[in-house]
Amino acid sequence: MTCPICEKNQQVNPKEIYRNKNIVVSHAPLNANLLGYFYVEPTAHYENWAEIPLEVLSDVQAAIKKADSFLRNEKLAERVYSVTISEAVRHIHFHLIPRKEDANLKGTPLIEKATQQLAHDDDPVVTERAAEEFFQKAKEFFTN
Numbered sequence: 001m002t003c004p005i006c007e008k009n010q011q012v013n014p015k016e017i018y019r020n021k022n023i024v025v026s027h028a029p030l031n032a033n034l035l036g037y038f039y040v041e042p043t044a045h046y047e048n049w050a051e052i053p054l055e056v057l058s059d060v061q062a063a064i065k066k067a068d069s070f071l072r073n074e075k076l077a078e079r080v081y082s083v084t085i086s087e088a089v090r091h092i093h094f095h096l097i098p099r100k101e102d103a104n105l106k107g108t109p110l111i112e113k114a115t116q117q118l119a120h121d122d123d124p125v126v127t128e129r130a131a132e133e134f135f136q137k138a139k140e141f142f143t144n
């Protein structure tokens, strides 16, 4: 059985922000109009927490800290939600979901919107250009 996360990470992904030997950080698709919604994924395929080496988990945590700083600097998050579900896609991965200060949705409704890629009529639309600039900035932040 093929894994969509392993497959994605073997290809060139324009939304990839950072990679080392243990983890990949990428931006989620923009369908839910959420700029700053990141995925943190171990590069190797683990389906259970017990299998993941501490060294890999440590890199996951470092990426979460980095993403949190970046999202706060960019004024995109008052809270950063970190969620692991890994039900439909078994490869364990983190969703980092920024919740803005003036967000209409908070808590599980925002998590649902993000993880289900739901767009709402009152969403601020994220343009391709704004997204490109944002990805560039994020890449610089993560590599420094």
Ligand SMILES: [Zn+2]
Residues within 6 Å of the ligand: 003, 004, 005, 006, 007, 044, 045, 046, 091
């Ligand atoms: Zn996988």
